[in-house]
Amino acid sequence: MRLVEGLQTTLAAEHAAVWLYGVLGAQTSQAGEPALYDGLVEGYRRHRARRDQLTGLVRDAGAEPVAAAPAYDLPEPLADVAQVRRVALGVEEGCAATYSSLVAGSVGDDRRWAITALTDAAVRQLAFGGVPQAFPGAPELGPTTS
Template sequence: MTALQGALGAEHAAVYGYGVVGARLPEDQQRTDARTAYAAHEARRDAWQRLIGSLGATPAAAAAGYQLPFAVTDAAGATKLAAHLETRLTAVYADLVAAVPGPQRGTAADALRDSALRAHRWGAADPAFPGIPEPLPTPSATTP
């Protein structure tokens, strides 16, 4: 249950964070992407709340506010925050996949994949996943 509550808490923070992200992006594709991510995190948050409730526990409530990891004053900072949020969620969901029983593991793996893809779209470095080899470096031409 602790891992599920942790995922719920991370989604609460992501919903808050994407409010900040959207406020600092211009009306373009990035803001559309931020709105889509915001809605996805709201849906994921609501799903975790329902699951936790169905298991007989009380879902953790969102905090009134969250401390951002750095100041977000412009579009570049907003993009960096979005990448940070998704990278953090990728780590949370990797832990959740390992912690939950089979019936919930697929949902956790879907959340892991979704966060990793969004992190990549926002410019974060791709995470290393256990069991998946790192890509080999691209050979470069050398001149004699």
């Protein structure tokens, strides 16, 4: 994977994450679910910052940053708090997988960025009901269960 392709893929993921976090936050009551709401706001801010950083990294690599889609499909309806948590967890799991790929396809400061982002996404999963995994972002590295 060429570096610029990895950066673009990661940027596309960040666009989706920012959009999804915005939707999740809008569906969550700040008064009724303050901890979840705070987690969503923090996630939104973090991914928005990463999106902006990646935009710069792609430009530095001499490419035009991939644009965000007008909208993204929700993986499931947001009828209750549990579904909001599941979607947020899925966002972080997907981003962790993307970051781990970028680790493999980068060096130097770009790899450092990806390592930091991977760790943050892995830790953030716990805020949305996730449990620790042996290989967050790369579950196929673990023993296969059959």
